[in-house]
Amino acid sequence: MDSRTGLPVVGMVGGGQLARMTHQASIALGQSLRVLALTPEDGAALVAADVRYGDHTDLAALRTFAKGCDVVTFDHEHVPNEHVQALATEGVAVYPGAEALLYAQDKRAMRERLSALAPMPAWQPVTLPEDVVEFGDRVGWPVVLKAARGGYDGRGVWVVSDAREAAEQTALLIEGGTELIVEERVALRRELAVQVARSPFGQVAAYPVVETVQRDGICVEVLAPAPALPEALALRAQQLAIDIANALGVVGMLAVELFEVDAVGPRTGRASEVDAVGPRTGQASEVDAVGPRAGGVDGAGETGGGPRLVVNELAMRPHNSGHWTIEGARTSQFEQHLRAVLDYPMGDTALTAPAVAMANVLGGPEGGMSIDERLHHLFAEDPGVKVHLYGKQVRPGRKIGHVTVLGDDMDEVRARAERAARWLREGK
């Protein structure tokens, strides 16, 4: 407890923009986030009053940090799971706990665990290059090769086109010590995400389902609510996330990344073959009793012509797909994460406007106007855009901030958000 305020102390491991924005939210709750940063230039270290330094892979540093925190939580998933376990064993309240966090850290463990809970793409663990070749020959090329751990923003995801490329790429990665899984390349209509927050008490609150737009594996835009999403599908997505949060015992924010796919289509047609032979489908009959069928895209619940959902991956922290909630939802994901880990009742997740668009600001080419000058121009052009800068040095491709626009019409707010992000990136 902070003796000055009489309120509990939340410590966040990692000093990036998520910690930065969580600190911002903590101020309203009477708090001041304690941050474990790597350097004084970390986004959160630039703005938080209570910053400690240390490496998140160093158990001693984590132990020291946890002292005097009432709760420890995370800005990223790169803390070794055994360290999280060790802290918990020593009595630290760590949220999410190691058992839950594992499924945000390890895509192989996640795919195995969720096979009984949620529809997923056909997939397989990889031991040898031949596994990938055999998988691709069976489900169809190209396939998606993924590092089980440590990937983000598409780093750790490779699309391989044919058997030759698969054999080469896989051999290289295995040699480099990367543990891999392989997935069918889903013929996705679009990507969606749904966030829920869950408290230790067990309360779960779900946010509206959003559409996420990726470019080169990086999320560049989020539209809330997901345009033209059938109500039934939105409810299914929320229920899926709630079920996952409960089954895994997540505490804090959980983001479930989803693919929206056609019920019938060329890939799906192939995927049904997979059902017959894939390793996961053996469990499908017990799964049927508790929810949608697992294993292969076309195992995603009811049959028929409508779109369906498959789970891509999980994140257990505030997530890029929820930045829109700062202005666009009654309770931001950052406040909600704090409320959850503090075991406060969850806040209202309702939208504050009919249409909300968020666009990430990536660092543009060097030179040209300073970020300060760009801000001037942007504010002059669109007084309604909300800007969030992370205090980072601009480097090409680096996420240096995001913008959010609210309004009545999705096309309009989306165009404004894109324009604003481009301005900040390119100064034109």
Next chain:
Amino acid sequence: MDSRTGLPVVGMVGGGQLARMTHQASIALGQSLRVLALTPEDGAALVAADVRYGDHTDLAALRTFAKGCDVVTFDHEHVPNEHVQALATEGVAVYPGAEALLYAQDKRAMRERLSALAPMPAWQPVTLPEDVVEFGDRVGWPVVLKAARGGYDGRGVWVVSDAREAAEQTALLIEGGTELIVEERVALRRELAVQVARSPFGQVAAYPVVETVQRDGICVEVLAPAPALPEALALRAQQLAIDIANALGVVGMLAVELFEVDAVGPRTGRASEVDAVGPRTGQASEVDAVGPRAGGVDGAGETGGGPRLVVNELAMRPHNSGHWTIEGARTSQFEQHLRAVLDYPMGDTALTAPAVAMANVLGGPEGGMSIDERLHHLFAEDPGVKVHLYGKQVRPGRKIGHVTVLGDDMDEVRARAERAARWLREGK
């Protein structure tokens, strides 16, 4: 400039809740507010990364603080005006500047300066107790005695009922060295406030007019927009604030506190006498040409039966009457203040919901539930209420935070805000 971010550094003198919430807003702009606080327990010192310590009445401390700031601004108006002048002379960009700030610091100077600009209550400077007696006998009892400088939250405001009380109270205050003015006690229908932001470039943006509800001289509630305010009166209030901001050369947020009064009524009837004899009315004819007539309540513009406005006082910083803007306006007053002092274009001031109610949370009686437990209960009861705690130790009557509720119906959001504030204050 902050070499780590390439953005200018804003320094705020004073470490209270206004600096705390301004820091919060600065984070989104890529900034981190530099704060001059008195103690590490100051609300802003608890949450800001860059806190310096020193007394705001000490010119040397102000000079040291200003070094490395691109702009210096204020959390309160207690910095001696000559110190603000001195800093400006030495090349510091201080916003608002000393000439403007004076009118938020000194009620006598403000009344004199605004006499040609805005309708005001009948008033008079006080040199001797007899001045007050004579004024009261002329305009009617009771009258309002005010400290010209240093008052806030009603400290520095005394209602005196009759000649005897006036003579006694005034003698005491004069003896204590307090410079005084005396005003007619306005028969106010209600209190309003209007905020504008003005940049050095000269851009001015006005917020919707709000109703402020005071109890014992302290603002306890703010309703945005002011319920049932005729459009013409709202426009007049905004125009008045814009004119004042321009005339005084304000930079940053300006709050104009207003009284809404009947055009005709017992006090107003008396006030017309004042017009004939009061010291300010001599200027009324030149005033007529530029705007509403000055001097006395019934000099507030058009005649007729409708309500009219008189100016109570000015504040040149984020203000309690604008806390609702954090969630209730597209741009919060804290972001707007930063944009103004940074000479960025102003942000959109539109409401984000049809009805917004803000209630201050005052410290309640000692004992009972901790603030943490109260938060739990409040969040369980009303997931939609937005809480802002200032990190202060609870002391009876002290402003320890505020709550904001948004919705479609003013009666409903007001009741919820009141209930939430009472919960946090009393734990019941």
